[in-house]
Amino acid sequence: MTTISFARGVPAPECIPVELLADCARAVVERDGATVLSYGSPAGYEPLREWIAERHGVEPGRVLVTNGSLQGLVFLAKRFAGERVLLExxxxxxxxxxxxxxxxxxxxxxxxxxxxxxxGLEEALASGDKPAFLYTIPTFQNPSGRTLTSERRRRLVDLAREHDLLVLEDDPYGLVRFDGEAPPTLFELDGGEHVLYSSSFSKTIAPGLRVGYFVLPAGLERELEALAVSTYITPALLGQATVFEFLRRDSLEPNLERIRPLLAARRNAMLESLERELPDARWSRPEGGYFIWLELADGADTATLLARAGSAGVSFVPGTDFGGAPNTARLAFSFVSPDEIREGVRRLGSLVAEPVSV
Ligand SMILES: Cc1ncc(COP(=O)(O)O)c(C=O)c1O
Structure with a gap:
């Protein structure tokens, strides 16, 4: 039996615009090969930096484009080593x-x-040393799929100002919205003073390009740029230039319009199947993104369940990997097909219902 994986937070193969990217990659090598195939700016391919800067209404000097946004987080973690960081x-x-x-x-x-x-945030701010920053994923959060309400976004930005707190808004899923109204980003509400913003083209174009970015205060950008130089001299420019070519051809919005229904069909299949197969559980109902957070009955243990899940032909990530309670799990609906999702949740339902022999 082939295992149906709800563990992988990656796009289904059909979400990746392979042919268009092949064309973009060829075009940039032909047009700007001497630049993109050499060392260049440690902060990223300049035309892409400028595009991102314009999109967020900042100077290009505040944009650091990295090999995936996680790489930028590594730099930020190094910069604040030994300090205190709040996170949800x-x-x-x-x-x-x-x-x-x-x-x-x-x-x-x-x-x-x-x-x-x-x-809880106010309590954490009132005790202990001043935190270096708060790390938050306000939209279609990984792992819970939850979205911070508009009201809380405003209050969070007010708190950041009151306490002079830096907030890192990690937002790779914001554009992957299937329904509902998008709330403003924290970055938009704040104007980019207390809020650092990171995002990525992994979920909007393709993760294998490894193109993510940070919008930072200019001083911090220069400090992280220095870390980038000593790590890789220059990030992988070919991927960045390919992304830029994709954007220059105005292909981002049509691509989002193409992938939203593909992912929405998967989210719908998962919600409907959970309703049918797991009557005693609770789960989040995200309007976009990749993930649903599953909460089984009190006393259930998803890590133990996972040990038996292999033979049942289904997999997921136990909530404890993310700091969640033992009865929780992250289910990614992004990778497998709607039919596989229906079958996978059926297997999960049987697994949960199965009496455990001791
Ligand atoms: C919240 C969040 N941040 C960052 C990343 C990583 O993005 P990238 O591929 O740009 O490194 C992911 C990928 O799953 C994510 O869920």
């Missing part, structure tokens, strides 16, 4: 590991269905 719980597991490896002290603040709990 649960949160994406890779930043947890990156921050721990850099010797950053991590303080978790609880979330509910409406995103980060601001009372």
């Amino acid at each position: 719980s649960p949160t994406y597991d890779r930043p947890l590991k990156i921050l721990a490896a850099a010797g950053v002290e991590v303080v978790a603040v609880a979330m509910d269905e409406e995103g980060l709990e601001l009372e």
